[in-house]
Amino acid sequence: MRKLFALAVALLVSMAAMAADDVKITISNNLDFARAEEMVELDEATLKGMTGNPAALIVTDADGNEIPSQVTYDGKLIFQPGIPAKGKAVYFVKAGTPAKYDPRVFGRQFPERVDDIAWENDRVAFRCYGPALQRNGERAWGYDIWNKRTSNLVVEQRYAGELDPEIASVCKKLRDRGENDLADDLYNAVSYHVDHGNGMDCYKVGPTLGAGTTALLENGGKDIHYPKCYVDYKILDNGPLRFTVSLTYGKETVDGQTVVESRVVSIDAGSQLCKCVLSYDGLTKVQPLATGIIVHNENPSAYVLNPKAGYMGYEDLGDPNQYKPKYREKQNQDFGKIYVGTVFTQKMASMEFRGAEGLPGACGHILAISDYKNNEPYTYYFGTGWSRNPNTHFQSMADWEAYLAKFSKQVGNPLKIKFLT
Numbered sequence: 001m002r003k004l005f006a007l008a009v010a011l012l013v014s015m016a017a018m019a020a021d022d023v024k025i026t027i028s029n030n031l032d033f034a035r036a037e038e039m040v041e042l043d044e045a046t047l048k049g050m051t052g053n054p055a056a057l058i059v060t061d062a063d064g065n066e067i068p069s070q071v072t073y074d075g076k077l078i079f080q081p082g083i084p085a086k087g088k089a090v091y092f093v094k095a096g097t098p099a100k101y102d103p104r105v106f107g108r109q110f111p112e113r114v115d116d117i118a119w120e121n122d123r124v125a126f127r128c129y130g131p132a133l134q135r136n137g138e139r140a141w142g143y144d145i146w147n148k149r150t151s152n153l154v155v156e157q158r159y160a161g162e163l164d165p166e167i168a169s170v171c172k173k174l175r176d177r178g179e180n181d182l183a184d185d186l187y188n189a190v191s192y193h194v195d196h197g198n199g200m201d202c203y204k205v206g207p208t209l210g211a212g213t214t215a216l217l218e219n220g221g222k223d224i225h226y227p228k229c230y231v232d233y234k235i236l237d238n239g240p241l242r243f244t245v246s247l248t249y250g251k252e253t254v255d256g257q258t259v260v261e262s263r264v265v266s267i268d269a270g271s272q273l274c275k276c277v278l279s280y281d282g283l284t285k286v287q288p289l290a291t292g293i294i295v296h297n298e299n300p301s302a303y304v305l306n307p308k309a310g311y312m313g314y315e316d317l318g319d320p321n322q323y324k325p326k327y328r329e330k331q332n333q334d335f336g337k338i339y340v341g342t343v344f345t346q347k348m349a350s351m352e353f354r355g356a357e358g359l360p361g362a363c364g365h366i367l368a369i370s371d372y373k374n375n376e377p378y379t380y381y382f383g384t385g386w387s388r389n390p391n392t393h394f395q396s397m398a399d400w401e402a403y404l405a406k407f408s409k410q411v412g413n414p415l416k417i418k419f420l421t
Helices: 002-020 044-050 131-136 155-162 165-176 180-188 325-335 397-412
Strands: 023-028 040-043 057-061 069-071 076-079 088-095 105-110 116-121 125-128 144-148 211-218 223-225 230-238 242-249 252-254 257-268 273-281 287-296 303-306 311-316 338-344 350-355 362-372 378-386 416-420
Touching: 040 044, 044 057, 044 076, 057 069, 057 076, 105 155, 105 230, 105 242, 105 257, 116 144, 116 155, 116 242, 116 257, 131 230, 144 338, 144 378, 165 180, 180 325, 211 252, 211 273, 211 338, 211 378, 230 257, 287 311, 287 338, 287 378, 303 350, 303 397, 311 362, 311 397, 338 397, 362 378, 378 397
Parallel strands: none
Antiparallel strands: 023 088, 023 416, 040 076, 057 088, 069 076, 105 116, 116 125, 125 144, 211 223, 211 287, 230 242, 242 257, 252 257, 257 273, 273 378, 287 362, 303 311, 311 338, 338 378, 350 362
C-alpha cells in the first residue's frame, strides 16, 4: 500500500512538473518556398493549461530568444515564425511577461474626418467610410487604399496634416483675399493626396466596390446591391501584430429580403492583404454575392482572373483628375502603379469582368461570384501593393500576380503544428 501511495505521489509530482514545463512546438512547411511573416494561431487557454496556468505567456525561438507575440480578442496566441522551404523549425511557449514590442499595425475611427475607420501595417494602409459621410450624401462605399513607401505607421500623421485647423484657417483667409494659388500650394504642402515621402492617397473609390468589397447581387444576379457605409463598429485588436475591427451595416432590402451585413476585417504585420470574414442575416433563400475590384478607364484590361488558383488582380494607375489641372503634370507622375487583389478560401462559382455605366471614371468591376446561404461565414482576403514602395518590389503585374499566387498557396496549405511537452 505504501509503495502504491508513493507511486501515486510520484506520478502527481511528475504530472505537475510536466504541466509547468515549456511547450515545445514544431512548425512544418510542406511548400517549396520559405514562409516568413505568416501568422501562427494557437489557443491561449490550452497553452496556459499546459504550462501551469500562468498569468501570461511568451514565445521564444530554439535559442531561447523571445519573439513578438500577441493575444487576440478571440483567445489566440499569435506569432510569426520563419520556416524554410520543405522544412521545419522549433519554438517554445512558456510562462513569462511579454516584452514591450514596437507596434507594426494600427487603426482607429477618425470622427474628425466624417467617421472614417483607417488601419495599416508596416506595408499598406486602408480605410472605409462611416455614418457621418453617409449623412453628408457622399457616395463612397468600397475599401480605399492609402499607398505607403515606408515601414513606419503613418495614418495618424496623415490625418493630422490633412485636418490641421491652423492650416485650414490660413487657407481660408488666403481664399477670402482671392489668393487661391497660395491657398492651393499651402494645402498641397500638408495633404495626404501628395506624397511627402511616405506615400499618398491617389486611389479613387466613389460609389463602387473599390479595392475588394463584397456585395449581394439582386435581380437574378444582374445588379450589384452596394453595401453603403458602416453604421457601427468595434475595435477588437490593435497590435502589436494584428489589427481587427468589427463592422455592422444598416438594413438593406435585397430581392424583397431585409438583410443586415456584418464584417470582421483584420490585418497582420508584414502582409499586403487584409482578411475579411463577413455574414448576412435575414436572407430567406440562397443569394448570389460578388467580391469586386473597380476597373478604371485609364487601364481597362489590366486585370487577371484565376478561378482555379483562387485569386484575381488589377493594375490601377491612380485618379488622373485628383489635382487641379495646374498640378497634374507634376503630381500625377507620383502615382506609380497601384496593384489590387483578392484571394479566396473557397472555390468561386465564376470570375468575370462586368461593365457598368454611371461609375465615375470607371468602366466596370472584376467580380468573383458565388452563392451564399444565410448566416454562413464567407472568408476572403483583399489588399494592395505599390510600385513606389522599395520595401516590397512590385514593379509589374507579373510581380503582383506571383504574390497573389504564393499567398493563395499559403492559405491552402497552412503551416503544420505539433506540440510536445
